[in-house]
Amino acid sequence: MTLTGKKILVFGVLTENSMGFQIAKSVQERGGDVIVANAPGRPSSIMGRIVGRLPKPPIACLSADITEDDDLAALAKGVGEHWDSLDGxxxxxxxxxxxxxxxxxxxxxxESVSMAMHVSAFSLKSLTAHVLPLLEKAERASVVSLTFNATVAWPVYDWMGPTKAALEATNRYLARDLGPMGIRVNAVDSGPITTMAGKSIPGFESLAEAWPERAPLGWDTADASPVADAVAFLLSEDARAITGQVLHVDGGFSALGA
Incomplete structure (x- = not known):
């Protein structure tokens, strides 16, 4: 699998153990170039410091409030100043x-549910729509998001469960609408990873602790690389006939009933 020559925008790069950082790293290790982005202020500042640990410098570090159309328009313009097309x-x-x-x-x-839905689900459509002109200029392009199995109810996850269900549905509708343009849209369902986002969920540790015991392949909550590599696969030409799917990367946990 190679991403040589691929131009990828990764929104959500934060600390070294964040999924966004690990995905950017996996893309670069396979020959791709990345522009990284995060929210303005502290997230963007942290990102600016942490990208020095990537295999090579990103093409650019940009910021945008993913809930604001004006910010996303400026983000798309910023990407366009570096690249005339976007592969992923x-x-x-x-x-x-x-x-x-x-x-x-x-x-x-x-009000809290609305905020969660806007940031975590509706923003997938918003981000994709604003960079769509660049995606259309690629021979084949790919959009990938991250979810946490929304087919069941989890302890402590509460309204993030319905929010991820909305994200997964948005993934399917985007796949429907963008497929005729040659653009694939998929999501990766990850097992629990000890990121800053994960640690912000009260009771996350009790959920994560059960995973290595139940997953047939085992699971390392400190290792995001299996998930990052799966995202890289979906960005690659090897996944050229896959769209509208949720790829489970969870050690097999989701395959078991009890």
């Missing part, structure tokens, strides 16, 4: 207010 986009973004997590499902106000 990675959406590694998720957020929910604290009152939408940790066992508070029945008491979460709509």
């Amino acid at each position: 986009v990675v959406h590694a973004v998720a957020f929910a207010p604290s009152d939408a997590l940790g066992g508070n499902f029945m008491n979460t106000p709509f």
